[in-house]
Amino acid sequence: MFAEEEVVKSHSERGKQISLLVVGMMGLLFARLCYLQVFKGEILHQYSVKNRLREEVIWAPRGKIYSRNRELIVDNNPRFDIVVTRQYLQDRKETLTKLSEIIDVPYESISATLKKYQMEPKYKPIIVKKDVLFQDLAMVETLSDTLPGISVQISIARNYIDTEVGAHLLGYISEINNTQLPKYRKRDNVDYRLGDFIGQSGIEQQYDSVLRGVNGLEYVEVDALGRKRKYINTDNLFQGIEDIDSKPGNSMVLTIDRDLQKVAYDSLGDRSGGVVAIDVESGEILTYVSTPAFRPSEFNRGIDPEYWKSLINNIDRPLRDKVIQEHYSPGSTFKVVTAITALAEGVINGSTEVHCTGALRFGRRNYHCWKRGGHGYVNLTKAIRESCNVFFQKAALNLDIDQIAHYASLLGLGKKTGISLPRETSGLIPTKEWKQKSRGEEWQKGETLSCAIGQSYILTTPLQMAVAYAALSNGGKVFKPYLVKEIFDINNKTLKEFTPEVISELSLPEDIVKKIKKGLYEVVNRKGGTAYYLRDYGTKLAGKTGTSQVIRAKAKDVYQKCEDMPYEYRHHGVFAGFAPVDNPKIAIAAIVEHGCHGSTAAAPIVQKIATKFMKKYHPEEYEKKSDDEGNLL
Amino acid sequence: MKNLSPDFLKKYDVSFFLGMTAIFFFGVLNLYSATYNHATESLFRSQIFWFFIAIFIGFIISFIHPKTLFRYSYHIYFFNLIALLAVLILGKVGMGAQRWLAIGPLRVQPSEFMKIALIFALAKWFAKNSSFEETRIKNIIIPSALTIIPAILIMAQPDLGTGGILVLIFAVIVYYRKLQWSSIIKIALIGLISGWFMYKFALKDYQRKRIQTFINPYQDAKGSGYNAIQSEIAIGSGRLFGKGYKKSSQASLNFLPENHTDFVFSIFSEEHGLFGASLLLSLYTVILLRFNWLARSVKSMYESVFCVGLMSLFFWHTFINIGMVSGLLPIVGLPLPLMSYGGSSLLTFGIAMGLATSISNYRSIF
Numbered sequence: 001m002f003a004e005e006e007v008v009k010s011h012s013e014r015g016k017q018i019s020l021l022v023v024g025m026m027g028l029l030f031a032r033l034c035y036l037q038v039f040k041g042e043i044l045h046q047y048s049v050k051n052r053l054r055e056e057v058i059w060a061p062r063g064k065i066y067s068r069n070r071e072l073i074v075d076n077n078p079r080f081d082i083v084v085t086r087q088y089l090q091d092r093k094e095t096l097t098k099l100s101e102i103i104d105v106p107y108e109s110i111s112a113t114l115k116k117y118q119m120e121p122k123y124k125p126i127i128v129k130k131d132v133l134f135q136d137l138a139m140v141e142t143l144s145d146t147l148p149g150i151s152v153q154i155s156i157a158r159n160y161i162d163t164e165v166g167a168h169l170l171g172y173i174s175e176i177n178n179t180q181l182p183k184y185r186k187r188d189n190v191d192y193r194l195g196d197f198i199g200q201s202g203i204e205q206q207y208d209s210v211l212r213g214v215n216g217l218e219y220v221e222v223d224a225l226g227r228k229r230k231y232i233n234t235d236n237l238f239q240g241i242e243d244i245d246s247k248p249g250n251s252m253v254l255t256i257d258r259d260l261q262k263v264a265y266d267s268l269g270d271r272s273g274g275v276v277a278i279d280v281e282s283g284e285i286l287t288y289v290s291t292p293a294f295r296p297s298e299f300n301r302g303i304d305p306e307y308w309k310s311l312i313n314n315i316d317r318p319l320r321d322k323v324i325q326e327h328y329s330p331g332s333t334f335k336v337v338t339a340i341t342a343l344a345e346g347v348i349n350g351s352t353e354v355h356c357t358g359a360l361r362f363g364r365r366n367y368h369c370w371k372r373g374g375h376g377y378v379n380l381t382k383a384i385r386e387s388c389n390v391f392f393q394k395a396a397l398n399l400d401i402d403q404i405a406h407y408a409s410l411l412g413l414g415k416k417t418g419i420s421l422p423r424e425t426s427g428l429i430p431t432k433e434w435k436q437k438s439r440g441e442e443w444q445k446g447e448t449l450s451c452a453i454g455q456s457y458i459l460t461t462p463l464q465m466a467v468a469y470a471a472l473s474n475g476g477k478v479f480k481p482y483l484v485k486e487i488f489d490i491n492n493k494t495l496k497e498f499t500p501e502v503i504s505e506l507s508l509p510e511d512i513v514k515k516i517k518k519g520l521y522e523v524v525n526r527k528g529g530t531a532y533y534l535r536d537y538g539t540k541l542a543g544k545t546g547t548s549q550v551i552r553a554k555a556k557d558v559y560q561k562c563e564d565m566p567y568e569y570r571h572h573g574v575f576a577g578f579a580p581v582d583n584p585k586i587a588i589a590a591i592v593e594h595g596c597h598g599s600t601a602a603a604p605i606v607q608k609i610a611t612k613f614m615k616k617y618h619p620e621e622y623e624k625k626s627d628d629e630g631n632l633l
Numbered sequence: 634m635k636n637l638s639p640d641f642l643k644k645y646d647v648s649f650f651l652g653m654t655a656i657f658f659f660g661v662l663n664l665y666s667a668t669y670n671h672a673t674e675s676l677f678r679s680q681i682f683w684f685f686i687a688i689f690i691g692f693i694i695s696f697i698h699p700k701t702l703f704r705y706s707y708h709i710y711f712f713n714l715i716a717l718l719a720v721l722i723l724g725k726v727g728m729g730a731q732r733w734l735a736i737g738p739l740r741v742q743p744s745e746f747m748k749i750a751l752i753f754a755l756a757k758w759f760a761k762n763s764s765f766e767e768t769r770i771k772n773i774i775i776p777s778a779l780t781i782i783p784a785i786l787i788m789a790q791p792d793l794g795t796g797g798i799l800v801l802i803f804a805v806i807v808y809y810r811k812l813q814w815s816s817i818i819k820i821a822l823i824g825l826i827s828g829w830f831m832y833k834f835a836l837k838d839y840q841r842k843r844i845q846t847f848i849n850p851y852q853d854a855k856g857s858g859y860n861a862i863q864s865e866i867a868i869g870s871g872r873l874f875g876k877g878y879k880k881s882s883q884a885s886l887n888f889l890p891e892n893h894t895d896f897v898f899s900i901f902s903e904e905h906g907l908f909g910a911s912l913l914l915s916l917y918t919v920i921l922l923r924f925n926w927l928a929r930s931v932k933s934m935y936e937s938v939f940c941v942g943l944m945s946l947f948f949w950h951t952f953i954n955i956g957m958v959s960g961l962l963p964i965v966g967l968p969l970p971l972m973s974y975g976g977s978s979l980l981t982f983g984i985a986m987g988l989a990t991s992i993s994n995y996r997s998i999f
Contacts, residue, residue: 005932010765012929014809018941019925025952026918030911032959036869037907044869048903 056220057195059156060213063249065170065203067258068286068485072161074170079157080137082150083125084114089149099150102139103129125153157300158197158204164293165265166256168321169421169483171202172296174303200299202321203254203483205422210487213249250495253486255284263612264289267605273572273592274322274462277609280470280578280587282500283479285419287588287609290322315568316593324419327427327459328591331546331598332387333576334408334454336472336516339380341407342395343512350515353379356390360449367393367449370547384519385529387545389453396452401443404451405431410506411468412478413460418503419481427464430457454546465576466589469543473584475513476506517542521581524607525626531575531603537625539611542584543577545598548591562596570594573601579610580621586613645695646993649986650688652920653971657684657979659913660897660972666879667893667900676893676974683976687983694987699995702988703757703935710754710779716743717786744787744795745977749984751799752942754779755806760935767811770819776803794965798949805945806938809928860896864958867899868910875906893974895966899958917951917970927993936992943985 036044065074082103089095100107110128117126132140132152140152158173176184176196185192188209192198198212199205264275268291277287292314298307311318320326342348358374360367369375369389375382383391396404408414414429428434430451432443450456460468463481471478480501487496520542523529530545549571562570573595578587588606595601614622661684665677720743758776780803788796808817867881881903902910924944928937947970954969956962968978 004763004934007763007765007934008929008931008937011809011811011934011937014811015925015929015937015941018805018809018944019922022921022925022944022948023918025948026914026921029952029955029959029961030914032956032961033868033902033907033910033914036865036959037872037902037910040869041872044866045872047866048870 056218057193058216058218058243058246060215060246061156061248062158062173062197062213063211063251065211066251066253067261068253068255068284069257070253071258073166073254073256073258075159075161076156077159079130079155080132080134081127081153081155082129082132082136082140083127083153084110085125085149085151086114087149095147095149098147099128099140103132103136105129125151127153158297160296162258162261163295163297165261166289167202167293167296168290168323169202169256169288170296171199171204171206172294172299173197173199173204174299197300201423202421203252204296206420207252207484207487210252211249214247216246217244219243248490250487250489252484252488254483255279255286255485256288256483257286257613257616259616260287260609260612261289263287263608264605265291265293267608268592271592271595271601272316272322273590273595273602273605274326275588275590275605275609276323276463276466277586277588277613278466278470278479278481280474280479280584283467283470283481284485284500285481285483286586286613288323288483290320292316292318294318321421321423322462322591322593324417324421324424324461324463327425327461328572328574329456329458329548330413330454330460330465330576331548331572331574332389332454333465333544333546333574333589333598334458334460335384335387335392335452336520336544337408337411337413337468338392338396338399338404338452339384339516339519340411340472340508340512341399341404342392343380343515344407344508345399345403347398348380348395350380350511352395353377354383354388354391354394356388358390360390360393362393362397362449363446365446367446380515381519381522382528384516384544385522385526387523387530392452393449396448397445399448399452400432401448401451402431402433404448405429407506408458408468410478410504411471412503413464413468414458415464417461417463417467417481419463420483424463425461427461428457428459455549462574462576462589462591465574466587469576469578469589470584470587471506472508472513472516473542473578473587475510476508477502478504478506517581520544520577524577524603531599531607533599534603534607536607536611537627538622539607539614540580540582540626541577541607541610542579542581543575543588543603543606545603546574546576547596547598548572548574550594567594570596573598573603575599575602575606577606577610579614580618582626583621585618586610641994644994644997646990648923649920649989649993650691652916652923653688653691653982653986656913656916656920656971659901659916660969662878663897663901663904663972664893664974666881666904667897679976680974680979683979684983686976687979688986689983690980691983691985691987691990694984695990695994697991699933699936699939699992702753702939702991703760706753706757710750713743713747713750714783714786716741717747717783720744721786721789742977744790744792745981746984747783747787748795748798748802748946749943749981749988751780751783751802752806752939752946755803756935756939756942759806759810759938760933763810763934763938767813768807768816769813770816773807773812776807794953794967797965798946798953798967801949802942802945805948806942809938809941861957861960861964864896864899865960867896868902868959871903871906871910873906874908875902875904878904880904894968895954895964895973896958897972897974898955898969901972914955917947921948921951924989927989927996931992931996936996940989940992943989946985947982 061076064072064076067073082099084096084099096110097107100110105128113128114126137152140147140150160167160170174197176192176194176198178194180198181192181194184190184198196215199208204211260277264277264287268275268289270292272292274290275287276285278285294311298304354377356369356375356378358369358372367389370387374390375386375388378386378388378391380391382388405414408429414427416424416426435441435443447456451458467478467481480503482498482501484498486494486498488494521540523544524531524541525535525537526532531543534541551569571594573592574590575598576587576589578584588609590602590605592601592605661677661680664680668676755776758779762772780799784796784799787799870876881900898910901913921944924940924947928940928944931937931940950967950970953962953965953967954973957964957967968975970982971979
C-alpha cells in the first residue's frame with residue numbers, strides 16, 4: 001500500500017501539467033468569448049437587432065410522370081396560401097379584420113385557426129386560407145406593406161392530371177412525419193427535414209429517390225416586420241455562406257397507356273375492383289386500375305378530415321390496391337392451370353371425354369358443377385368453354401396437389417411478381433408441406449378437387465393472373481411485370497432504360513397450348529361459351545371467366561341466386577384472358593368485387609380494353625376477323 | 634451502518650454535488666429561457682425530474698467503496714460493450730435509431746454510459762500495470778484496444794462525437810500515466826500518416842464526404858455553417874453584461890436550432906454577456922481542478938487514474954461544446970455538461986459526481 005502511494009505521488013508532475021493544460025484551454029475559451037463579446041460585440045449586436053438572416057429551403061421540383069406515349073400524367077403546380085406570422089403582427093385586430101375582408105374568411109375563423117396553433121413558435125407561418133385565387137393573391141401582395149405579418153406562401157403541389165384514374169399505381173406524396181423522419185434519414189442517407197414531401201404509396205413511394213431531387217438553401221434577410229429581401233453577401237462575417245441551388249428530380253416514362261387506363265376506369269365505374277393489362281411479349285404493364293380510387297392530390301398537404309373519413313369508412317376500401325395488395329380465389333380462371341398440369345402429367349389427353357351429370361361424388365361429399373343437370377359428354381375444349389367443374393375435378397382425382405402447385409408456381413402464381421411497387425402481396429398456392437406447416441394437418445384429397453377449380457386455399461392477385469395468362473399465350477415465358485420504361489433528367493438526358501426480364505420459362509408442348517387456347521377462344525366467341533354474348537371476331541379475345549366465392553357456399557345454397565344475397569356476401573366476378581388468340585399481344589385480368597359472375601361483371605371490362613387496344617395499336621389485325629369456329633387456330 | 638456514522642458523514646465531501654447543483658441551477662433557468670413560448674416548453678420540467686434522479690443515483694453511488702468499484706470494473710466495461718453491440722445489431726434489424734436500447738418503457742443509450750465504463754476499465758488496467766517507470770508504446774496496447782473497440786462501435790452508430798470523446802479520455806489518461814514524450818510523438822506521427830492513408834485509399838466516397846463535412850461544416854448543405862454563425866451572433870450580441878434573462882432574440886426567433894441541447898451556452902452568453910459566461914467558465918474550471926486535486930491526493934493508482942478519467946470526461950465535453958458554439962471547433966453535437974437538455978447526459982454526470990465523491994470520502998478510511 002505504501003509503495004502504491006509513492007507511485008501515485010510520482011505522477012503528480014504530470015497531474016499538474018494536466019491541470020495547467022485545462023486552465024490554459026479554458027482560458028482559450030475565455031479569450032474567444034472576449035473576442036466575440038467585447039471586440040466584435042458591437043457589430044454582432046447590431047446584427048442581432050437589425051438584420052435577421054434566415055435560412056429558407058428552396059424546394060426541388062419533383063420529377064414528372066409521363067404515359068408510354070409521352071402524355072403528361074403527373075405534373076407540379078404552384079399553389080398559394082395566405083399565412084399569418086404572429087411574430088410580425090403589429091395591431092393584431094386591425095390587421096386580421098382587414099385580411100378577413102380581402103380573403104373573405106370570417107374574422108372569428110381566422111382567430112380560431114391562430115388559436116389552434118398558439119403553442120407553435122411565433123415565427124412559424126400559419127396557413128389561414130389554402131389555395132387562394134389569383135386576384136386575392138394580388139391584393140395581399142400589394143397590401144403586404146400595410147399588413148405586417150401577412151404574407152403569401154408558395155408551395156408546389158402535385159397535380160395528377162387524370163385525378164382518380166390510376167391513383168393506386170401513381171400513389172401520393174405527403175409531408176414526412178415524425179416517425180418516418182429518423183427511419184428514412186437512416187435508410188436513404190438523406191437529411192430529411194420536417195416539411196419535406198416524400199412518396200407514401202405507389203410509384204411516388206417506390207421511385208421517391210428518383211423523383212424527389214435535392215432541395216436547395218437560400219439566405220434571406222428578414223426585417224423587423226417580417227419582410228424578406230435577398231441577402232447580398234457583403235459582410236465577411238458570413239463568409240462561406242452561400243445559396244445552394246436545388247436539383248430538380250428526374251422524370252419518368254411509364255409503360256402505361258392513358259387511353260386504356262380511362263377505358264378500364266370508366267368500365268369499372270362505381271363498382272369495386274381491379275384491372276391490369278400487360279404486354280405478353282415484354283411484361284410492360286399497359287393498364288393498372290383499382291376502384292374505388294382516391295384523389296392523390298388531396299394528400300399533398302394535410303388531408304381534409306371529411307375526405308379522409310369518407311375513404312376509410314367506405315366498405316370497398318378505396319385505399320387498397322386491388323391489383324396487387326389484395327388476393328382472391330381465382331375461381332375457374334385457375335382451371336387452365338389444372339388443364340396444363342393434367343395434360344403435362346399425362347392424366348388426360350386431347351381426346352379425353354368425361355360425362356358430367358352435374359356433380360361428382362367423392363368420399364361423402366358431392367362436388368357440384370355450376371350447371372344443374374350437368375354438361376353431358378365433355379372434352380377439354382368444351383370443358384374450358386363451358387367451365388365444367390366435373391371435368392377438371394375428375395382429372396384432379398389422378399393428380400397430386402403438389403403437381404398442380406408446381407405448374408402454378410412456374411406460371412408465377414402464389415408468389416410476388418416482383419413488380420416495383422410497394423406492399424405487393426404474394427397470394428397462396430398450397431402444397432402438402434404448406435398445410436402441414438401452417439395448420440399441422442394432413443392434406444385431404446377433397447381439397448385437391450376444390451383447388452382444381454380455383455377454390456379452397458388458392459389465392460392469387462389479378463396481376464399474377466395476368467402474368468400467368470400472358471405466359472400461356474406466349475408459349476411459356478413468364479415476364480417480370482414492369483411499369484417504368486425510362487428515367488430521364490431535367491435536360492432530357494436518358495438515365496436509365498428498362499428492358500424486359502424473363503423470370504421463368506415453362507416449356508409447354510405446342511399441341512397442349514393449342515387445345516387450351518382453343519377452349520379459351522370459344523369461351524368468348526363460340527355458342528355455349530360462358531362469355532359468348534361478348535363475341536367480337538375482330539378482337540379475338542380468348543379468356544376464362546371465374547367466380548371467386550366470398551363465403552363458402554353451403555350445399556343447399558349452391559344454386560342460390562347470387563344477386564339475392566346481401567352485397568358483402570356476393571361472389572367476386574373474375575376474368576383473365578389475352579388477345580388476339582392467333583397472335584397474342586395483350587393479357588388482361590380483372591376482378592369486380594361482389595360482381596357475382598365473371599361473365600357479366602369482369603369479362604366486359606376485359607373485352608373493352610382488348611378491343612380498344614387492338615383498334616389503337618393493331619387496327620390491321622382487328623380488320624382480319626375470324627369465324628366462330630376459331631378457325632385461325 | 635458504519636458508513637452513516639456521524640464521523641463518516643462529517644467527512645462526506647459535498648463539493649462535487651455542490652458544483653453540480655450550482656451549474657444545473659444556471660442550466661435549468663437558461664433552459665427555461667430557451668424554450669418558453671416554444672413547443673418544447675415542457676422540457677425544463679423533465680430536466681428537473683432527471684436532475685433529481687441523477688443526483689439521487691449519484692448519492693447512492695457515493696456510498697459504494699472504491700474497492701468494490703475496483704472489483705467490478707471489468708464487469709461493468711464488458712457489460713456495456715455487449716449493450717453497445719446489441720444496439721448495433723438490433724438497430725440494424727429494426728432500421729430505427731441506433732443509439733437507443735429499449736428495456737421495457739426505458740430507453741437507454743449505452744454509448745453515453747460507455748464513457749464511464751471505459752474509465753472503469755482503464756483505471757483498473759493501469760492500477761495493475763503502474764510503476765514509477767515511464768510508459769512505453771508496448772505497454773498501452775491493451776488499453777488502446779479497450780478504447781478503440783467501443784469507439785469504433787459508437788462511431789458506427791454513427792456518432793462521431795461520442796466515439797471521439799473515448800479516444801480523448803484515453804489520451805489524457807495515458808499522458809497522466811507518464812507516456813514517454815518520444816512515444817507521444819511516434820503515436821501522433823503514426824496516427825497522422827495512417828489516417829491519411831485510410832482517407833485516401835481505404836474509405837469509400839461517401840465516407841470521405843462525411844469526414845469532409847465533419848472537418849469543414851461550411852461545405853455542408855445541412856447548413857451547420859449557418860448555425861455556427863448564428864451562434865456566434867448570439868454570443869457576441871450579449872456583449873459585456875448581456876441582454877437580460879429571457880431576452881435572447883436569437884433564441885426566441887429560433888435562429889438557433891437545437892437551442893435546448895447543443896446551443897444552450899450561446900443563449901446563456903447572449904442573455905448574460907461576458908460577465909455571466911466567464912462566471913460559468915470559472916465554475917467549470919473549479920470543478921475540473923477539484924477532480925485533478927483529488928487525483929493527486931488519493932493513495933491508489935486506481936482511484937487516481939479514475940479521477941483523471943472523470944476529469945477529462947467533464948473537460949472534453951465542456952471544452953468541445955463551448956468551442957463549437959463559439960466558432961473555434963466544428964459542430965459535432967456534444968452536450969454541455971449539466972446545462973444541455975437530456976436525461977442520459979445528466980445521469981452520466983450524476984454518476985461521475987457520485988464516483989468522485991465516493992473516492993474522496995473513502996480516501997482516508999480503510
